[in-house]
Amino acid sequence: MLKKLFKYEWKEISKSLIILHGIVLLFAVLTRISFAVSGGLNENSTIAGLFFFLSIMVIGTAAIFTVVFIGYRFYKDVFTDQGYLTNTLPVTPQQIIISKGLTGILWMVLDIIVVIAAIFIIMADKETFSNLSQLMKEVIGYLFHGRSLLTGCLIVATIVLTPFVSVLKMYVSVSIGSLLSGHKLLGSVGVYAGIYVVEQIIMIITIAVTGNSFISSSLESENAWEMQVTGVQIANTTMIINLIISLIIFIAGFFVTKYIMTKKLNLQ
Amino acid sequence: MAWDLDSGRPIYTQLVERIELTIVSGYYKPGDKLPSVRELAVEAGVNPNTMQKAMSELEREGLLFTERTSGRFVTEDSGMIDKTREELASVQIREFMEKMIQMGFGKEEILSLLHKNLKEERV
Amino acid sequence: MSTILECRGLTKKYGKKQALKSVDLDLESGRIIGLLGPNGSGKTTLIKLINGLLSPSEGALLIAGNEPGLKTKEIVSYLPERTYLNENQRVSDVMNFFEDFYSDYDRSRSKDMLERLAIDPTARIKTLSKGTREKVQLILVMSRRAKLYCLDEPIAGVDPAARDYILDTIINNYDENATILISTHLISDVENILDEVIFIKDGQIRMQTAVDDIRVKQGKSVDALFREVFRC
Numbered sequence: 059m060l061k062k063l064f065k066y067e068w069k070e071i072s073k074s075l076i077i078l079h080g081i082v083l084l085f086a087v088l089t090r091i092s093f094a095v096s097g098g099l100n101e102n103s104t105i106a107g108l109f110f111f112l113s114i115m116v117i118g119t120a121a122i123f124t125v126v127f128i129g130y131r132f133y134k135d136v137f138t139d140q141g142y143l144t145n146t147l148p149v150t151p152q153q154i155i156i157s158k159g160l161t162g163i164l165w166m167v168l169d170i171i172v173v174i175a176a177i178f179i180i181m182a183d184k185e186t187f188s189n190l191s192q193l194m195k196e197v198i199g200y201l202f203h204g205r206s207l208l209t210g211c212l213i214v215a216t217i218v219l220t221p222f223v224s225v226l227k228m229y230v231s232v233s234i235g236s237l238l239s240g241h242k243l244l245g246s247v248g249v250y251a252g253i254y255v256v257e258q259i260i261m262i263i264t265i266a267v268t269g270n271s272f273i274s275s276s277l278e279s280e281n282a283w284e285m286q287v288t289g290v291q292i293a294n295t296t297m298i299i300n301l302i303i304s305l306i307i308f309i310a311g312f313f314v315t316k317y318i319m320t321k322k323l324n325l326q
Numbered sequence: 327m328a329w330d331l332d333s334g335r336p337i338y339t340q341l342v343e344r345i346e347l348t349i350v351s352g353y354y355k356p357g358d359k360l361p362s363v364r365e366l367a368v369e370a371g372v373n374p375n376t377m378q379k380a381m382s383e384l385e386r387e388g389l390l391f392t393e394r395t396s397g398r399f400v401t402e403d404s405g406m407i408d409k410t411r412e413e414l415a416s417v418q419i420r421e422f423m424e425k426m427i428q429m430g431f432g433k434e435e436i437l438s439l440l441h442k443n444l445k446e447e448r449v
Numbered sequence: 450m451s452t453i454l455e456c457r458g459l460t461k462k463y464g465k466k467q468a469l470k471s472v473d474l475d476l477e478s479g480r481i482i483g484l485l486g487p488n489g490s491g492k493t494t495l496i497k498l499i500n501g502l503l504s505p506s507e508g509a510l511l512i513a514g515n516e517p518g519l520k521t522k523e524i525v526s527y528l529p530e531r532t533y534l535n536e537n538q539r540v541s542d543v544m545n546f547f548e549d550f551y552s553d554y555d556r557s558r559s560k561d562m563l564e565r566l567a568i569d570p571t572a573r574i575k576t577l578s579k580g581t582r583e584k585v586q587l588i589l590v591m592s593r594r595a596k597l598y599c600l601d602e603p604i605a606g607v608d609p610a611a612r613d614y615i616l617d618t619i620i621n622n623y624d625e626n627a628t629i630l631i632s633t634h635l636i637s638d639v640e641n642i643l644d645e646v647i648f649i650k651d652g653q654i655r656m657q658t659a660v661d662d663i664r665v666k667q668g669k670s671v672d673a674l675f676r677e678v679f680r681c
Contacts, residue, residue, distance in 0.1 A: 062549050070535070142533035146500050147550050148522040321504045325497075333640050333670030336661045368620050371613070373481050373642045376661070 059149050063157035068164075071131055075124060075165055079172045082120045085113040086176035093180070113180060117173050124169045128162035129228030133246065137236040141325050151319035155312065159225050166221035209290060212297040216304075223304045223311075227253055230311035233318040257303055264299045268292040329370040337372055341380035343414075344370075349389055349400055350411040360390065360398040451513075453478045453597050453628045454499065458508035461494050461652075468494040470652040471508065478596065479625040481642055483660075483671070484632040486649035487679055492632040493530070495649070496599050499630075500527045513596060523552070526595035530602045532582050536575035540568065540585060551593055558592040562618065580611050587615055591622040598629040604638060616642055637672040646671055648678055 089109040096106045135144050136154065144154065178186075201210030227250065235246025272292050331340050348354050360366070360381075367377040381398060384390045388406050392398050401407065426436050454476040461469040469491045476482060486492050497503040498510055501517035512521040534543055540563065547554045563570055566584060574582060587603060600619070604612045619629060620642055633639055640646075640660065648656040655678060663674055 059550070066546065066549075139531045139533050140535060142502070142527070142529040142531060145502055146522055146525075146527050148519055149550075150519055323502055323504075325502055331641055333637060333672060334664065334668065336664040337641055338661060364621065364623070367623075368617050371616060371641055372620070373644055374620060374623050374625075375480070375644050 060153050060157055063149060063153055064161060067158050067161040071127065071161060071165065074127065075168075078120050078123060079169065082113075082116050082172055082176050083179070085109065085116045086179040089113045089180050110180070113176065117176055121169055121173060124165060125224055125228065128165065128225055129232055129246070129250075132158055132162075132229050133232040133236070133243065136319065137232065137242065137323075137325070139325075141323075145319070145323060145325070151316050154319070155229065155315055159222075159229065162225040162228075163221045166224060170221075206290065208294055209297070212294060212301065215301055216297060219301065219304050219308070223308050226308050226311035226315070229315045230307075233315040236324075237318065237322060253307065257307075260303055261296070261300060264296055268295050329372075331370070331372070338376050338379045338383070341370060341372065341377060342383050345380065345384055346389065346410055346414060350407060350414060354400045356400055356402045356404055356407060358400045359396070360400065362397065451478050452476065453513055454630075455511045456495075456508065457510075459495075459498065459505055459510050460507040461491075461498060461503060462506040468652050469498070472652070472654055474647070474654060474657070476597075476628055476630065478628050480644040481619070481623065481629045481631065483636070483639060483643040483646040484630055484649060485634070485636055485646055485671075485675055487634060490649045491652040492649060493601060494652075496527075496601050496630070496632055499597070499599055500525060524596040526590045526593040526598045528586060528590040528598070528600045528603055530605070532574075532586065534574050534582070534586065537573060539571050539573050541570040543574070543585075543589065544570070547589055547593070553594040555592050555594060558622070559588050562588045562592070566614070580607055583607055584611065584614065587618060591618055594624065594627070596627050598627065600629065600631045602633055602635075603631060604633065604635055612638060636675050637670070640671040643671070648675065650679060 089106065089112075092106040092109045134140060135158070145151075147154075198210075200206060201213065231246045231250035231253065234249045235242045235244075238245040269292065272289065329341075329344060331337055354360065361369070363374055363377050363381060366381075367374040370377065381390060385392060385398075387410070388403070389401055389410060390398050391401055423436070431439070452475050454474065456472050456474040459469055459472040459474070460467065472491075472495070484492050484495065494503065498505060499512065499517065501522060510517060512525060515521050538546075544556060544559055547559075548556055560570075563585070566581075566588075568577070568581060568585060574585070577585065583603075583606075587600075590598065590600070603619075604615050607615065616639065619631070623629065631639060631643070643660050645657065645659050646663075647654060660671055663669065663671055667674060669677075
């Protein structure tokens with residue numbers, strides 16, 4: 059059943075998202091062509107400049123649209139009239155959340171890949187690849203060595219977890235918003251904003267507290283090496299707190315969404 | 327589309343009457359096969375259970391019989407059919423008589439009125 | 450004969466409002482049953498509870514011995530009052546969908562009925578008229594060989610010819626191992642196809658009887674009795 063749910067969900071949301079991301083790539087290609095024609099970004103290439111600007115806009119819009127679309131699709135299929143079909147299928151709410159969630163996460167990853175590809179299309183030249191691989195080697199070498207290993211892992215974990223958390227943040231906002239008797243979508247936006255605000259507050263407190271200890275310990279320390287180590291520790295601490303918050307949002311989001319779909323569903 | 331049935335009277339009784347009528351009028355001849363319960367139910371616009379009940383009643387009366395695998399048939403016993411025809415006729419006559427008496431006609435008057443109408447309406 | 454639906458003390462509250470008050474109910478299989486009541490009487494609430502779209506506040510509801518969930522959704526076929534199909538899909542897409550998810554879906558039945566109504570399977574749902582959409586949904590629901598069919602107001606808001614078609618479809622797809630529960634306030638149109646009726650008002654069951662009993666014992670139609678019982 060899960061595979062079938064996934065298949066239909068994929069078919070449904072890919073229709074719009076493929077077109078959208080196709081447009082992104084189209085703009086990137088047009089920009090690149092206009093660069094080539096006008097010999098680069100200079101005063102003589104207003105068209106190139108325009109395409110460049112538009113490309114940035116389109117890329118940004120696509121990224122935001124993708125995540126909002128994923129959330130809206132969940133809302134439409136589970137909490138509006140279509141919900142009469144979705145919620146009476148012989149599947150569990152868990153299966154519905156997982157199939158839609160995985161599809162959403164996959165598309166968020168695809169979105170990032172397309173964005174990166176677009177940037178490459180616009181900017182890359184012969185030297186880019188060698189420069190980039192050189193940079194990557196240095197960064198990886200630095201990050202995954204000895205003391206910095208933890209930092210490296212935390213960065214990877216954060217990157218991997220991000221699409222999962224983004225999607226579930228949407229789902230839980232939409233679910234909680236559906237509990238209102240009117241203006242459900244508005245309520246969902248409100249919940250989403252609320253979660254965002256809470257996250258930011260916690261991060262600010264974390265940074266303030268760890269930043270404070272950094273300042274006091276650096277005043278005490280006598281050499282640059284210790285300061286550098288402490289700096290890394292603070293970065294790690296911040297990232298760990300962020301990961302914990304994200305994980306909490308992810309897990310709680312899943313269970314709250316499931317609970318609302320099971321016990322608190324109230325289709326109009 | 328559906329048979330014209332009075333919701334104020336038991337449906338299955340009306341179905342029995344209707345089917346009896348189709349048999350005595352010759353619409354279904356002796357030995358004819360009846361449509362399935364489901365088909366008749368759709369035609370009549372009624373619940374198949376109710377139609378089944380009516381058919382069972384008619385079987386009990388002897389107007390229909392079931393052949394296990396082939397379905398339901400009208401009896402070949404024309405005596406049975408004639409008897410039913412007369413019973414239905416009696417019901418109609420009784421109703422007719424009641425109404426006429428209500429209107430104040432006596433039995434002699436009723437007979438002569440019948441003669442007159444039958445003569446005039448000879449088609 | 451087995452019991453397809455059992456309710457014991459079934460209650461549903463929305464805040465202070467009680468949509469269903471301690472309902473006790475038994476439905477046998479092989480019947481066409483009318484759930485009759487004025488608007489707001491709790492009909493839709495009961496049907497949503499049967500389909501797992503609402504959770505009971507108190508009491509129990511069992512379908513073939515199971516609480517509403519995965520197992521019951523496989524044997525209950527639901528026709529809500531609304532269009533629940535994705536309007537961008539084609540009719541054939543929806544048939545594929547039903548075939549994929551419901552093992553009791555009989556595609557040939559659907560094809561037959563659609564052909565007879567001259568509905569193009571490649572048409573998109575949004576291009577169909579309201580009446581046609583309702584017929585398509587009904588066809589899909591009745592093409593499943595379910596154990597319990599819940600039809601919520603199947604003939605309201607539909608022209609008389611379509612009504613006849615819908616009632617004929619219901620009779621045609623009747624299965625003696627299944628129960629059809631029809632919730633409606635248009636009683637005179639459906640009473641001839643019902644075995645049993647349940648009168649519901651203010652969240653409580655007022656009466657549950659065989660239909661011909663009403664006609665025999667009280668000498669009136671269900672519609673007439675309804676008007677008496679629910680006089681304003």
